[in-house]
Amino acid sequence: MDRTLECMAREDLIAYQWQRLGPALARIGENNPFYRRKWDAARIDPRALGDWTQFRGLPFTTKAELSQDQDAHPPFGSNLTYPLDRYVRVHQTSGTTGRPIRWLDTAESWDWWTRCWMFVYRAAGVGAGDRIFAAFSFGPFIGFWAGFDAARRIGALAIPAGGLDTALRIKALVETRATVLLCTPSYALRLAEAARAAGVDPASIGLRVTIHAGEPGASIAATRRRIEAAWGARCIDHTGLTEVGATGFTCAAGEVHLNESEFIAEVLDPATGAVGASGEGDLVLTNLGREGSPVIRYRTGDRVRVLDARCACGRTFARLAGGILGRVDDMLVVRGMNVFPSVIEDVVRRFDCVDEFRLEVRRRAEMTDLRVVVEVDEPRWGAAVVAAALTQLRDQLRLACGIRIDAAAVPAGALPRFDLKAKRVVWVD
DSSP: OOHHHHTSOHHHHHHHHHHHHHHHHHHHHHHOHHHHHHHHHTTOOGGGOOSHHHHTTSOOBOHHHHHHHHHHSTTTOSOOSSOGGGEEEEEEOOOTTSSOOEEEEEHHHHHHHHHHHHHHHHHHTOOTTOEEEEOSOOSSBOTTHHHHHHHHHTTOEEEEOTTOOHHHHHHHHHHHTOSEEEEOHHHHHHHHHHHHHTTOOGGGSOOOEEEEOSSSGGGSHHHHHHHHHHHTSEEEEEEEETTTEEEEEEOTTSOEEEOTTTEEEEEEOTTTOOEESSEEEEEEEEESSOTTSOOSSEEEEEEEEEEOSOOTTSOOSOEETTSOOEETTTOEEETTEEEOHHHHHHHHTTOTTEEEEEEEEEEETTEEEEEEEEEEOHHHHOHHHHHHHHHHHHHHHHHHHSSOOEEEEEOTTOSOOOSSSOOOEEEOO
């Protein structure tokens, strides 16, 4: 780890954040049309902000605002601090919660992105001599692009696999003797499944670390255990958003840390509107090194539980207990109860006989019903095992979610597989 940054006393860390934030706010307020309009409307002069209390008087930024801004100022919006010719990279959000948003980065901002990824790699013990296999689509979704570029900065060998299908990726993993895998948690399980079907034991390939993003799965205990068992490798969660940056990583103690040298975190209590530096609520982030296209007090939509006590690993960076607990956008209200798909995944992944699953949501009159459909190879496991698993699954879902949720089985191969973010929640008539 970088002990200078990652282990400094919290009061020194907070002072370091302000030292970087204050001058940046003044420059953004002067040169960025999006924030200049926003702060002028709130009658706030960013140059006059002198402490954290005044900073928390700045209005929040939301994804809806950014999307509307791009509609009003196509094609890239007005959240640009510099002239367009300063920008060298364009990416976009995945579009899983609405229309994709395009995002630009200057050379300096992209260098900052890759620097953030170096925190991820260091915490995972990845460095020179490693062979990093990038199993993601080389499209406009930002995905693991910065991680791919950051491999050079740590002296590792970067292996691109974006244009390969699953079968060819397995072949390439074996032939290149990769030691690190980058992909979504869902795709790590899919790759392992396909490898076994091809007669290859994924644990024999030689991976020692798998690094995941795009979904909360790598912080879901049952999913993490399944990935580690399949590959015989340590499973690392990496948090981040296209609009914000590479925000966090898993340490050797198994905790997910926010990179507070590069991001300011706040926790918003959705019930009271109170904002603090720790506790449970909605995560609000401000990035410190992406001045070309910044987000200031951005409501990420992630539900978290933030702890700021020193970690067993020695870091003083805040921790996300349990990683990202759920997405506010993904939350389902079923018979008056808030249900996060990540909670259901943690239950489903405990059952070895389940290969894949789907959540079917059905609205009946004024009520919403939820059914979990699991894919099981019944000829392999036997009808009695499947029946018992379904009974236990219903019981464990009721305990975890506080309501009765039906469960049903479908044959092997009946449910879709995903290379990028999995789309397991479906609305049915």
